[in-house]
Amino acid sequence: LATHQQNGFEILKEQKLPIQSNLDMILHLPLYAGEWYHFSFVGDPSADKIKTTLFLEGYGDIVQDRIKVNRDSEFWTEFSFICPQTGMYELTLYQKCEISRPLSYLTIFKKEKPISVQEY
Numbered sequence: 001l002a003t004h005q006q007n008g009f010e011i012l013k014e015q016k017l018p019i020q021s022n023l024d025m026i027l028h029l030p031l032y033a034g035e036w037y038h039f040s041f042v043g044d045p046s047a048d049k050i051k052t053t054l055f056l057e058g059y060g061d062i063v064q065d066r067i068k069v070n071r072d073s074e075f076w077t078e079f080s081f082i083c084p085q086t087g088m089y090e091l092t093l094y095q096k097c098e099i100s101r102p103l104s105y106l107t108i109f110k111k112e113k114p115i116s117v118q119e120y
Contacts, residue, residue: 009038009109017104021097026090033086036111040078043095044102051094052077056087
């Protein structure tokens with residue numbers, strides 16, 4: 001979190017998610033062309049599989065990240081992108097776990113715009 005903020009990102013959305021095992025959770029997000037976004041999805045340490053997909057109608061999948069969980073180290077996924085087109089995007093999150101309500105946490109950052117200087 002501190003590293004992202006030091007790199008000029010601000011928190012746009014941060015929440016614990018009421019996700020269920022083996023079911024997609026879809027979030028609708030308004031994203032804007034030219035803005036730089038960073039997504040961090042932390043899954044349950046007991047998960048066997050974690051998947052995230054960012055989709056825009058008419059554009060297709062922008063990001064699709066699947067990881068097979070290594071219980072000793074990784075149970076999260078994160079990615080950055082500069083939004084190509086303004087629109088309502090679908091962020092789909094998925095976890096496969098033995099427990100029905102696995103832990104999950106999502107943070108979405110947005111790069112702060114530089115301060116513009118007016119010419120006189």
